[in-house]
Amino acid sequence: MLKLFSYLKSYKVLIGIAWILMLVELFVELSSPLFMARIINEGIEQNNLTTVMIWGGIMIALSIVSFASGIINSFYASRISQGFGYDLRKEVFEKVQSFSFANLDRFPTSSLITRLTNDVRQLQMVVFMGLRIAARAPLQIIGAVIMSLIVNWRLALILFIVMPLLLLFMIWLMSKGVLLFQSVQRKLDTVNSVMRENLSGMRLIKAFLRKNHEQEKFATASEDLKETTMKALRMVELSMPVLLFVMNTSILIILWFGNIQIANEQTNVGNIVALVNYATRIMHAFSVFTFILMGLARARASAERITEVLDVTVDLKDGEGSAEEPDRKGNLLFDHVSFQYPITMENVLNDVSFNVNNGTTVAVLGATGSGKSSLFQLIPRLYDVTAGAIYLDGEDIRTMSFDYLRKQIGYVPQETRLFSGTVRENICWGKNDATMEEIIDAAKAAQIHETIIKLPEQYETKLGQRGVNLSGGQKQRLSIARAMIRKPKILLLDDSTSALDLQTEAKILEAIKSLSCTTLIITQKITTVMVADTILLLEDGEVVAKGNHDVLLKDSEIYQKIYQSQHHGEVV
Numbered sequence: 001m002l003k004l005f006s007y008l009k010s011y012k013v014l015i016g017i018a019w020i021l022m023l024v025e026l027f028v029e030l031s032s033p034l035f036m037a038r039i040i041n042e043g044i045e046q047n048n049l050t051t052v053m054i055w056g057g058i059m060i061a062l063s064i065v066s067f068a069s070g071i072i073n074s075f076y077a078s079r080i081s082q083g084f085g086y087d088l089r090k091e092v093f094e095k096v097q098s099f100s101f102a103n104l105d106r107f108p109t110s111s112l113i114t115r116l117t118n119d120v121r122q123l124q125m126v127v128f129m130g131l132r133i134a135a136r137a138p139l140q141i142i143g144a145v146i147m148s149l150i151v152n153w154r155l156a157l158i159l160f161i162v163m164p165l166l167l168l169f170m171i172w173l174m175s176k177g178v179l180l181f182q183s184v185q186r187k188l189d190t191v192n193s194v195m196r197e198n199l200s201g202m203r204l205i206k207a208f209l210r211k212n213h214e215q216e217k218f219a220t221a222s223e224d225l226k227e228t229t230m231k232a233l234r235m236v237e238l239s240m241p242v243l244l245f246v247m248n249t250s251i252l253i254i255l256w257f258g259n260i261q262i263a264n265e266q267t268n269v270g271n272i273v274a275l276v277n278y279a280t281r282i283m284h285a286f287s288v289f290t291f292i293l294m295g296l297a298r299a300r301a302s303a304e305r306i307t308e309v310l311d312v313t314v315d316l317k318d319g320e321g322s323a324e325e326p327d328r329k330g331n332l333l334f335d336h337v338s339f340q341y342p343i344t345m346e347n348v349l350n351d352v353s354f355n356v357n358n359g360t361t362v363a364v365l366g367a368t369g370s371g372k373s374s375l376f377q378l379i380p381r382l383y384d385v386t387a388g389a390i391y392l393d394g395e396d397i398r399t400m401s402f403d404y405l406r407k408q409i410g411y412v413p414q415e416t417r418l419f420s421g422t423v424r425e426n427i428c429w430g431k432n433d434a435t436m437e438e439i440i441d442a443a444k445a446a447q448i449h450e451t452i453i454k455l456p457e458q459y460e461t462k463l464g465q466r467g468v469n470l471s472g473g474q475k476q477r478l479s480i481a482r483a484m485i486r487k488p489k490i491l492l493l494d495d496s497t498s499a500l501d502l503q504t505e506a507k508i509l510e511a512i513k514s515l516s517c518t519t520l521i522i523t524q525k526i527t528t529v530m531v532a533d534t535i536l537l538l539e540d541g542e543v544v545a546k547g548n549h550d551v552l553l554k555d556s557e558i559y560q561k562i563y564q565s566q567h568h569g570e571v572v
């Protein structure tokens, strides 16, 4: 947790001011009982109204100073804690942005969201408390103890017996609290994850009549969160009655012995009132302390979760190459490439070798789960190969900078993902500085221009979240336009034409040819495969056949079967 508080460094001066103001408040608080004792002893008991007026006036003036200090301290505490939260959130967000896919696989999205929001908020609260009340509570205890020793050291000894007991009780409370609040944050993750899945899959849930099942899942996760939170809060609530009991007992003992001392003329009423006042303040500080300790317990759990993200070693290292080299031709070579996902550690690609000449088209064919998408993700280095190497124009892609390598590639992933914004903005995602002419050209090439101009505001039509107001095929074509506008040297289409009719698909393939880029297409359609220069047949992560349509139809039994299945048994 201390590591995270290093983010407060830039607020050193403001923290100093906030603490000075807090000390002013504390001084007034601790000096008040003394003034009160004076008013009673020298004013009320002696019937001296002038003394009452003078010390009363001083007390009012000090209270105004304390009130103003409190307000300004609060203002600074909010400013510092909000700034700290902003800096920390930014740092965590930037770290997540630098994550490789392998790193991302380790953290569920919902958990990252909770860490970025709720966990940062917990730490923010602790910073606020630290500036407003946290440092005050222990100082208040120490100050009140010293003052009560000055006022009446014999009676103050009662507090020395009570305080260690309270301290032990609070340490026990804190140790239990940390574990419980860690559990609360984990349960919150689960609720967020269930909610996220539910909201993003709402259409499917309705179509499959899974509403009740999902509701049960949510209710279970929510109930679990409620139970754990209640358990944690019960710990906090337990502290209050214990403190009140101890406080009232201590005051009773002070009054009992105080009474005896007054009778023996060893002390006076004013001092006893002051002592009772200090005892009340000590107990109050203890209750604030308990509240702070619980906050700290919660923040410690949050700090651990945030540090876990910040401490991740990003396993993809950027290549040394410059981002401004000349564009490549697009020759691609897979040289004995094997790959496994870090979380499963099983080979999904095994000794894959093939060569693609620039400007040619390769169709990648294979059963589901055979490793096609995994193979594609290695080219823009979303993951790194586990063995072997991939070369672009003879150079290992790991030596190139990410920016440079990815600038050469247009990637249309299997799952079409559009962003809220206009149609134009979505196409521009592929090239920030694209002109309107380039945008229209890309849309025409992707066979989506005609559809766009029929939309209410054409290119300025706003897309709903994830493009809800478009059909599956329209979304696919828009993502193809987004990739084509970059005029990439390598174009990767991961099953991106599955929702298109044969005629539209043929037109897109024609437009792609005119880009003269190296194109790799994952497809299940034999019509697309047939026009490719090379076909790669993958099975369980291995290349089992390679060649053009005619070669494979002659040599590969698997290819023959695929061909026949889509040509209704017709053998060529």
Ligand SMILES: Nc1ncnc2c1ncn2[C@@H]1O[C@H](COP(=O)(O)OP(=O)(O)OP(=O)(O)O)[C@@H](O)[C@H]1O
Pocket (backbone or CB within 6 Å): 105, 341, 343, 344, 348, 366, 367, 368, 369, 370, 371, 372, 373, 374, 375, 414
């Ligand atoms: N992020 C991941 N972490 C762990 N394993 C994964 C991950 N993504 C895919 N896999 C596994 O890798 C294997 C290959 O998956 P891949 O998505 O590459 O297959 P595919 O041929 O593209 O399948 P499909 O045609 O169904 O899209 C599968 O066994 C899959 O379970």
